[in-house]
Amino acid sequence: MNVSITVNGTKYERDVEPRVLLAYFLRETLGLTGTHVGCDTSSCGVCVVLMDGTTAVKSCTMFAVMADGHEFTTIEGMKVGGKLHPIQQAFTDQHGLQCGYCTPGMMATAIAFLKTNPDPSEAEIRDALSGNLCRCTGYNNIVKAVQQAAAELSAPAPEPVAAS
Amino acid sequence: MSTTEAPSNGRHAMGKSMKRKEDARFISGRGRYVDDIVLPNMLYMAIVHSAYPHAKITKIDKAAALATPGVLAVITAEDLAGVGLAWIPTFHGYDKQMVLAVGKVLYQYQEVAAVVATSRAAAADGVELVEVEYEQLQPVVDPFVAKTDATLVREDRENKTNHIYHWEVGKRDEATAAIQGSDVKINERVYFQRCHPAPLEPCGIVADMNPETGCLTLYMTSQAPHAHRTVVSLVTGIPEDKIHVISPDLGGGFGNKVPVYAGYVCAAVASIVTGHPVKWIETRTENLTTTGFARDYHMDVEIGATKEGQVTGLKVTTVADHGAFDAAADPTKYPAGMFGICTGSYDFPIAFTELDAYFTNKAPGGVAYRCSFRVTEASYAIERGMDMLALALGQDPADVRMKNFVKKEQFPYASPLGFVYDSGDYHTTLQKALDKIGYKELRAEQAEKRARGELMGIGLSTFTEVVGAGPSKHFDIMGIKMFDSAEIRIHPTGAGIVRAGTKSQGQGHETTWAQIVAEELGLDPQNLLVEEGDTDTAPYGLGTYASRSTPVAGAALAMAARRVREKARNIAAHVMEAPLDDVEWVDYKFQVKGVPEKTVTMKEIAFAAYTNPGPNEPGLEATYYYDPPNLTFPYGAYIAVVDVDKETGETNVRRFLAIDDCGTVINPMIVEGQIHGGLTEGFAIAFMQEIAYDAEGNNLQPNFTEYLVPTSLESPHWETDSTCNPSPHHPIGAKGVGESPNVGSPAAFVNAVMDALQPLGIKSIDMPLTRDKVWRAIQEATAKT
Numbered sequence: 001m002n003v004s005i006t007v008n009g010t011k012y013e014r015d016v017e018p019r020v021l022l023a024y025f026l027r028e029t030l031g032l033t034g035t036h037v038g039c040d041t042s043s044c045g046v047c048v049v050l051m052d053g054t055t056a057v058k059s060c061t062m063f064a065v066m067a068d069g070h071e072f073t074t075i076e077g078m079k080v081g082g083k084l085h086p087i088q089q090a091f092t093d094q095h096g097l098q099c100g101y102c103t104p105g106m107m108a109t110a111i112a113f114l115k116t117n118p119d120p121s122e123a124e125i126r127d128a129l130s131g132n133l134c135r136c137t138g139y140n141n142i143v144k145a146v147q148q149a150a151a152e153l154s155a156p157a158p159e160p161v162a163a164s
Numbered sequence: 165m166s167t168t169e170a171p172s173n174g175r176h177a178m179g180k181s182m183k184r185k186e187d188a189r190f191i192s193g194r195g196r197y198v199d200d201i202v203l204p205n206m207l208y209m210a211i212v213h214s215a216y217p218h219a220k221i222t223k224i225d226k227a228a229a230l231a232t233p234g235v236l237a238v239i240t241a242e243d244l245a246g247v248g249l250a251w252i253p254t255f256h257g258y259d260k261q262m263v264l265a266v267g268k269v270l271y272q273y274q275e276v277a278a279v280v281a282t283s284r285a286a287a288a289d290g291v292e293l294v295e296v297e298y299e300q301l302q303p304v305v306d307p308f309v310a311k312t313d314a315t316l317v318r319e320d321r322e323n324k325t326n327h328i329y330h331w332e333v334g335k336r337d338e339a340t341a342a343i344q345g346s347d348v349k350i351n352e353r354v355y356f357q358r359c360h361p362a363p364l365e366p367c368g369i370v371a372d373m374n375p376e377t378g379c380l381t382l383y384m385t386s387q388a389p390h391a392h393r394t395v396v397s398l399v400t401g402i403p404e405d406k407i408h409v410i411s412p413d414l415g416g417g418f419g420n421k422v423p424v425y426a427g428y429v430c431a432a433v434a435s436i437v438t439g440h441p442v443k444w445i446e447t448r449t450e451n452l453t454t455t456g457f458a459r460d461y462h463m464d465v466e467i468g469a470t471k472e473g474q475v476t477g478l479k480v481t482t483v484a485d486h487g488a489f490d491a492a493a494d495p496t497k498y499p500a501g502m503f504g505i506c507t508g509s510y511d512f513p514i515a516f517t518e519l520d521a522y523f524t525n526k527a528p529g530g531v532a533y534r535c536s537f538r539v540t541e542a543s544y545a546i547e548r549g550m551d552m553l554a555l556a557l558g559q560d561p562a563d564v565r566m567k568n569f570v571k572k573e574q575f576p577y578a579s580p581l582g583f584v585y586d587s588g589d590y591h592t593t594l595q596k597a598l599d600k601i602g603y604k605e606l607r608a609e610q611a612e613k614r615a616r617g618e619l620m621g622i623g624l625s626t627f628t629e630v631v632g633a634g635p636s637k638h639f640d641i642m643g644i645k646m647f648d649s650a651e652i653r654i655h656p657t658g659a660g661i662v663r664a665g666t667k668s669q670g671q672g673h674e675t676t677w678a679q680i681v682a683e684e685l686g687l688d689p690q691n692l693l694v695e696e697g698d699t700d701t702a703p704y705g706l707g708t709y710a711s712r713s714t715p716v717a718g719a720a721l722a723m724a725a726r727r728v729r730e731k732a733r734n735i736a737a738h739v740m741e742a743p744l745d746d747v748e749w750v751d752y753k754f755q756v757k758g759v760p761e762k763t764v765t766m767k768e769i770a771f772a773a774y775t776n777p778g779p780n781e782p783g784l785e786a787t788y789y790y791d792p793p794n795l796t797f798p799y800g801a802y803i804a805v806v807d808v809d810k811e812t813g814e815t816n817v818r819r820f821l822a823i824d825d826c827g828t829v830i831n832p833m834i835v836e837g838q839i840h841g842g843l844t845e846g847f848a849i850a851f852m853q854e855i856a857y858d859a860e861g862n863n864l865q866p867n868f869t870e871y872l873v874p875t876s877l878e879s880p881h882w883e884t885d886s887t888c889n890p891s892p893h894h895p896i897g898a899k900g901v902g903e904s905p906n907v908g909s910p911a912a913f914v915n916a917v918m919d920a921l922q923p924l925g926i927k928s929i930d931m932p933l934t935r936d937k938v939w940r941a942i943q944e945a946t947a948k949t
Contacts, residue, residue: 017285019285020285024284027199027200028202028284031202032193033193033196033197033199033200034192034193034194034195035193036197036199036364036365036415037199038364038365038366038415038448039448039867039868040447040448040449040867041448041867041868041869043867043868043869043873044364044448044868044873046364074193075191075192075193076192076193078192078193079192084191084192088191088192091187091191092183092184092187092188092191093183095183095184095833095834095836095837097187097190097191098416098670098671098672098837098838098841099363099364099365099413099414099415099416099669099670100186100187100189100190100191100195100413100415100670101195101197101363101364101365101415101416102364103190103191104193107191125876126876126877127876127877129875129876130875130876130877131875132875132876133364133868133873133875134364134876135362135363135364135416135418135841135845135873136416136670136837136841137837137840137841137844138840138841138842138843138844138879138882139840139844139875139876139879140840140881140882141837141840142876143876
């Protein structure tokens with residue numbers, strides 16, 4: 001089946017088998033291997049990507065044909081203006097990753113969540129991340145990273161410097 | 165950290181929470197895990213598994229699978245026998261294991277055939293069409309039933325018994341007599357359930373045989389790439405120079421990626437036969453049902469004590485369930501690993517422990533899951549035992565521990581089961597934990613709550629680990645001594661490359677190894693590239709598991725750096741035109757004795773090594789193979805505070821404090837991260853996880869909807885702190901830390917819940933302490949009263 005899927009700002013027209021999962025479309029058809037696969041049951045969330053800028057979806061739970069006409073952001077497209085997205089910066093600042101396998105999905109979930117709740121409590125962050133498993137960090141530092149990114153994202157933009 | 169930053173702790177690079185160097189690629193999607201590797205003309209492999217736990221294979225029909233578009237080959241045990249690979253030795257070499265089922269299947273999900281195809285989907289299609297006919301046999305699931313030999317698991321073995329081995333250490337008669345003659349004694353069975361490391365990245369391989377060069381490259385999820393290269397060479401007969409193991413980024417390991425699995429062997433064979441690269445990536449179900457499980461020890465703990473609470477003797481008698489093959493990853497001379505650490509942090513005058521292991525119709529394993537070879541089981545036994553003793557004595561569990569700790573002045577301490585503990589100060593560490601958590605106040609609160617009928621519990625675990633295997637006179641795997649290695653090359657500009665025989669799986673070696681070398685040489689850790697996991701370039705080492713990286717390879721790194729420094733000192737003497745004896749290493753620079761203004765930096769010497777070495781050997785590099793003189797003994801004092809809901813059986817972990825003593829800390833941020841992660845895994849084991857089998861041998865937790873990994877919602881908030889008693893025999897005093905929290909925490913959680921349930925007369929519930937299990941225990945206990 002022919003699909004037209006936009007990933008990280010580039011539109012891809014491809015002929016895919018109906019059974020191909022979005023996760024494998026991203027990884028194997030487009031070579032974007034930053035999106036991972038960790039289970040067969042939609043449980044672990046290492047495959048989460050951003051759909052249409054606002055929704056976190058498990059790309060292992062969606063066929064590529066269902067993604068037709070949608071826009072996705074994967075970890076490879078997360079940087080803003082060539083700079084790390086505040087969530088990427090926060091994950092390294094707060095030591096929110098160890099093996100790195102859950103990190104892309106965790107950050108995609110966090111970005112979508114912060115769009116709906118820019119000033120979350122710790123409990124709300126923990127609730128929002130509960131579809132993403134991490135085996136290494138115990139989540140404390142991931143929560144801190146999301147808090148740092150929330151503060152950064154909601155900080156007022158710096159005043160333009162007046163010409164003197 | 166840059167070189168211009170003022171050292172905050174008086175040290176150049178160690179002891180600092182330097183941000184991780186490896187993060188840059190992981191936060192941008194540039195990590196490279198095995199499944200990310202794509203080679204030209206690569207084929208895919210998938211595996212056919214048995215639905216039955218114990219059955220004769222009467223027929224395997226490949227025809228329909230081979231007729232599937234894209235399917236190129238179906239491999240069975242018969243095919244593997246043709247190349248001498250139907251069976252391979254287990255890790256320690258005492259047993260052998262089937263690669264694919266030979267004649268019969270011995271556990272549910274056992275690998276029966278492998279399908280090789282041109283795409284992932286075609287391989288999956290082929291798997292569906294391999295027709296296997298079985299004749300079911302009675303499975304034996306319980307090791308206590310296996311003991312009777314009524315059903316034989318391993319007909320291939322000469323000894324027609326399910327009994328694998330007996331192991332013991334200590335003085336049986338004296339320990340028995342000491343306990344029998346004691347005022348107070350306890351004798352309880354505790355079961356450490358079968359669980360699974362379950363790293364988020366499953367196991368996998370891309371095997372690539374180049375038919376022209378005869379070189380077999382294996383990109384694989386390996387915690388021990390050199391050991392795997394040697395094993396592959398020994399088993400296949402391929403010369404070791406023609407085998408290249410590359411362990412790329414690993415998405416966690418926790419011991420799961422130490423053994424050799426069927427998929428690796430079949431993919432390698434498929435590549436050799438087809439001349440194409442072959443990729444095999446496990447599914448989560450394959451990971452949980454076929455690859456190395458951990459624990460599964462049934463332990464009878466006996467402790468004697470005086471009525472004042474002084475311990476008099478310890479006995480631990482264990483029945484171990486090894487599944488269908490004796491595939492436990494233990495050093496050769498230690499079939500039960502370091503279980504002899506079961507005297508824990510306590511000064512037992514006498515002790516004895518014995519263990520009998522049995523085959524059952526379950527998956528093989530017995531891996532060191534975030535644990536130095538059975539230390540977790542041993543720590544659980546003694547820490548549960550000390551709490552049961554405290555209950556029998558009617559004394560506070562903290563007091564009983566304080567009374568019996570090995571004292572600071574007793575170190576080095578020879579334990580009755582044969583270890584020489586290197587260092588520690590258990591009293592100070594526990595006192596710090598008690599003060600920090602407000603133990604007295606918590607006990608007062610508990611008394612008030614108990615008066616109101618509420619269930620609040622406080623649980624302690626003051627464990628001692630034994631890690632850093634190990635000294636070559638005792639430790640080997642398949643005859644290979646368990647040393648480890650480091651190689652350092654400093655470039656003309658003062659940057660360099662550091663290689664080690666270990667393999668990080670998230671532990672942050674690229675950062676901490678650079679910090680160790682930078683500290684020894686006064687160089688910038690940002691410009692020391694750390695490389696591991698490639699057997700063509702890294703020096704030989706036995707890999708990363710059992711908390712051995714820092715104790716063994718960390719020591720090798722420091723020693724290699726000191727060799728570099730000594731070479732550099734010779735060049736410094738030439739450059740500063742001073743006699744060698746007058747050149748000292750002061751404040752991370754070379755200085756002429758008594759002339760503080762006459763100095764030269766390592767960076768300057770690095771340049772001189774290539775431009776003006778004088779009479780010295782040019783260049784600046786060194787290699788060191790470190791054979792540790794002893795093991796290291798990290799320890800900790802953990803306290804869990806829980807509230808149990810009487811109506812639902814639900815446990816809320818209100819607080820958890822971990823005070824760890826891992827000796828010298830290289831990077832506090834990374835150490836804390838390791839402790840958080842290990843505590844979360846311990847929490848999972850205590851409350852959620854078990855690979856259980858029903859009476860028919862069905863695996864009841866074959867995926868993440870059944871085998872639960874804690875999420876951010878239920879994971880407790882962790883409080884951490886430390887004391888520091890450096891290892892006296894380690895070059896930088898480090899002891900290793902990655903496993904301590906997983907080893908020490910299960911007992912703290914369980915002790916806390918049992919403490920909460922104590923007013924109901926409930927003494928022991930085996931892990932996992934699920935809501936359901938606790939609720940039932942409460943119901944039974946309240947029905948009795």
